[in-house]
Amino acid sequence: MKYSQLFGRTRKSQKQYESKNQTLLQQAGFVDQVSAGVYAFLPLGLRVLNKISNIVREEMNAIGGQEVLLSALVPQELWEKTNRWNLDVAFKTELNNGGKFALGWSHEEVISTIAQQYIQSYKDLPFAPYQIQTKFRNEARAKSGIMRGREFLMKDMYSFHVDQTDLDAFYERAKDAYFRVFSRVGLGDRTFVTFASGGVFAKFSHEFQTLSDAGEDTIYLQRDKNIAINKEVLTDEVLAELGVRRDELEEVKAIEVGNIFKLGSRFSEGLDVKFLDEKGAQQFPVMGCYGIGPSRVMGTVVECLSDEKGMVWPKEIAPYAVHLIDIGEGARGQAEFVYESLKKRGVEVLWDDRDLRAGEKFADADLIGIPLRVVVSERNGKMLEVKERSEGEVRVIELEALSAFV
RNA sequence: CGGGGUGUAGCGCAGUUGGUAGCGCGCAUCGUUCGGGACGAUGAGGUCGACGGUUCAAAUCCGUCAUUCCCGACCA
Numbered sequence: 391m392k393y394s395q396l397f398g399r400t401r402k403s404q405k406q407y408e409s410k411n412q413t414l415l416q417q418a419g420f421v422d423q424v425s426a427g428v429y430a431f432l433p434l435g436l437r438v439l440n441k442i443s444n445i446v447r448e449e450m451n452a453i454g455g456q457e458v459l460l461s462a463l464v465p466q467e468l469w470e471k472t473n474r475w476n477l478d479v480a481f482k483t484e485l486n487n488g489g490k491f492a493l494g495w496s497h498e499e500v501i502s503t504i505a506q507q508y509i510q511s512y513k514d515l516p517f518a519p520y521q522i523q524t525k526f527r528n529e530a531r532a533k534s535g536i537m538r539g540r541e542f543l544m545k546d547m548y549s550f551h552v553d554q555t556d557l558d559a560f561y562e563r564a565k566d567a568y569f570r571v572f573s574r575v576g577l578g579d580r581t582f583v584t585f586a587s588g589g590v591f592a593k594f595s596h597e598f599q600t601l602s603d604a605g606e607d608t609i610y611l612q613r614d615k616n617i618a619i620n621k622e623v624l625t626d627e628v629l630a631e632l633g634v635r636r637d638e639l640e641e642v643k644a645i646e647v648g649n650i651f652k653l654g655s656r657f658s659e660g661l662d663v664k665f666l667d668e669k670g671a672q673q674f675p676v677m678g679c680y681g682i683g684p685s686r687v688m689g690t691v692v693e694c695l696s697d698e699k700g701m702v703w704p705k706e707i708a709p710y711a712v713h714l715i716d717i718g719e720g721a722r723g724q725a726e727f728v729y730e731s732l733k734k735r736g737v738e739v740l741w742d743d744r745d746l747r748a749g750e751k752f753a754d755a756d757l758i759g760i761p762l763r764v765v766v767s768e769r770n771g772k773m774l775e776v777k778e779r780s781e782g783e784v785r786v787i788e789l790e791a792l793s794a795f796v
Numbered sequence: 797c798g799g800g801g802u803g804u805a806g807c808g809c810a811g812u813u814g815g816u817a818g819c820g821c822g823c824a825u826c827g828u829u830c831g832g833g834a835c836g837a838u839g840a841g842g843u844c845g846a847c848g849g850u851u852c853a854a855a856u857c858c859g860u861c862a863u864u865c866c867c868g869a870c871c872a
Contacts, residue, residue, distance in 0.1 A: 402820095402822075403808035403809085403822085405865095409865095474872090479870095530871090531866095587872090651872065715831095717830080717831055719830090746830095746833085747832085747833075749831075749833045751832090752831080752832045753833050756832090765831080767831070
């Protein structure tokens with residue numbers, strides 16, 4: 391992609407928000423705020439978001455998840471079956487004939503109602519559909535850039551099992567899959583599985599909490615034992631159960647990037663999803679649900695991995711692999727050659743082909759945060775000057791040697 | 797939903813005791829520049845959030861509503 395043709399661009403003057411991700415993503419032209427908690431993703435931002443979604447997709451598929459796309463409009467009657475119609479989070483709307491709907495802020499009702507048609511026998515279980523869809527939540531106060539919005543992208547998976555044992559086994563596989571997701575997006579070393587409130591049917595749920603001062607949650611860490619506990623469930627009883635002492639805990643701020651939850655049979659009972667077991671007896675499937683918000687993950691990466699010059703994207707989710715810069719008119723032809731060569735090799739490259747001075751191009755490259763910067767100039771002739779965004783070292787190499795960096 | 801701040805050109809901002817609006821960036825044209833956000837010249841671009849009130853006169857004072865940011869509350 392040639393930067394001169396890109397929809398969206400960097401700004402020199404940018405309001406400095408309290409939220410780093412809001413400031414940097416807007417300044418670099420990755421997102422545009424439409425309203426409080428409502429964001430449009432521009433080409434660069436969408437590329438990142440899609441890469442995160444694809445990682446999630448791959449890892450969910452790897453444990454047997456099956457992708458679906460549910461409806462965003464969810465009728466009142468479904469919510470009423472589970473007593474969730476009158477909740478503040480819901481954006482409500484209605485048809486011209488008066489039928490009432492809420493925009494989906496979670497989809498247990500929809501998926502369970504559909505599942506009901508396909509679950510008759512224990513032989514039909516287990517399965518785990520998931521979707522990646524925009525969720526709508528009527529937050530009283532949107533905040534923190536793209537991390538707590540009124541609409542946001544969410545991967546939600548729901549699993550259905552014949553019994554608790556089967557759920558427990560799948561739950562552990564989902565937990566592992568979540569670790570792989572956070573590792574791949576570059577947050578692995580600072581993301582902890584955290585004991586959190588389990589609601590009515592389970593003692594705990596598990597949150598995936600990424601350490602960051604920008605986080606809304608307070609968690610307590612025992613790093614040696616790799617145990618983390620959300621402040622909301624920190625009691626002496628819980629500490630005893632987990633085998634940790636209060637005085638060995640470290641209090642930290644964290645961002646909840648994922649949450650997995652054992653639902654038991656609340657929804658299968660509420661929505662009357664039943665199957666016949668081996669003995670011909672009617673049973674309710676045991677369910678689990680598993681959420682990750684790709685847009686929140688994107689914001690979290692910005693919060694955690696940026697520096698004073700701008701964003702620093704990990705390779706797996708960077709909008710492009712290479713940020714090509716040509717300096718001086720004499721380098722234009724060589725830049726064109728390098729650009730075409732890289733594209734032919736399947737390397738994703740953003741070429742800043744604007745007729746600007748070097749300083750502006752460097753500053754924009756730092757702000758945008760693509761992992762590898764490649765400079766061509768008359769000074770370097772046919773050689774390429776490469777520098778990784780995350781470190782300072784500059785190397786001069788031949789085009790053929792570039793594959794070692796991307 | 798309570799509390800505080802904010803609203804003026806595409807973006808970031810200034811605008812004093814009321815007298816119908818400026819600066820920087822960006823943008824357009826030209827020239828000089830050209831390895832860490834260059835410089836000069838010329839130019840385009842705003843019913844000052846909305847509505848109502850006070851006044852000869854309102855970006856400016858008063859009221860209401862909407863907006864946005866932050867703190868808190870909330871957060872299957």
